């Protein structure tokens with residue numbers, strides 16, 4: 001999905017905002033929920049100087065970004081560049097060494113997790129359950145889960161809801177996980193390698209399912225190495241290398257300024 005964007009490329013982390021996103025005036029200090037800030041909603045995601053170190057090794061270095069609602073953003077970079085590390089911290093399953101994160105104005109915690117739908121890179125659900133049981137489980141667990149939409153997406157992807165998860169192929173497991181994540185009415189979807197195991201013929205279909213599940217008030221950030229497969233659905237991309245952000249720009253920037261596809265640009269930048 002190629003969309004015109006007014007966003008200027010922000011090639012340097014230092015170009016990121018120096019102050020927190022706007023929050024409404026309130027008796028309560030600190031960031032406020034999205035629903036309460038209709039006049040001036042905070043960005044869906046805001047990070048400043050976000051840093052993660054494992055021992056002496058820095059996995060993500062002073063990452064800063066502002067992402068508004070309504071964007072589909074590709075998180076790109078070679079192996080070990082910090083993509084999963086970043087998504088984990090935004091999802092609240094890993095703690096930053098330094099820096100700040102706001103999701104719809106909320107610091108990472110139970111409230112932000114309620115508006116984030118996260119697909120981790122590894123399978124997470126019980127293989128002993130049937131697909132429809134997983135749907136029911138998610139429906140019980142998440143107030144924003146749309147059970148009918150989940151079953152509709154499963155049917156469109158040809159997944160048998162009566163099948164035991166243990167009998168599913170790797171690619172079908174990915175499809176089910178993706179459906180469970182996209183059936184939530186979240187503000188921010190974080191998808192870590194959502195189509196890596198899906199066969200090439202089905203990828204377009206799976207991606208279109210992602211897009212159909214997406215609402216204009218939401219933002220999707222998806223990490224992937226399959227740049228060619230996803231670039232048509234992306235609005236923007238973030239390029240990471242060695243834990244540092246090289247570029248955050250609309251996909252159209254590469255097409256217009258570099259005269260090449262995002263896939264070609266990626267291959268040129270990261271040629272071994």
Ligand SMILES: Nc1ncnc2c1ncn2[C@@H]1O[C@H](COP(=O)(O)OP(=O)(O)OP(=O)(O)O)[C@@H](O)[C@H]1O
Nearest residue numbers: 054058059060077078079080081082083084085086
């Ligand atoms: N739990 C951990 N302990 C120590 N180092 C880690 C840990 N998790 C990640 N790292 C290191 O952090 C760096 C970034 O890893 P990360 O998984 O975020 O990269 P990635 O871009 O998602 O890679 P890939 O494309 O291979 O999935 C790597 O050098 C990795 O070895």
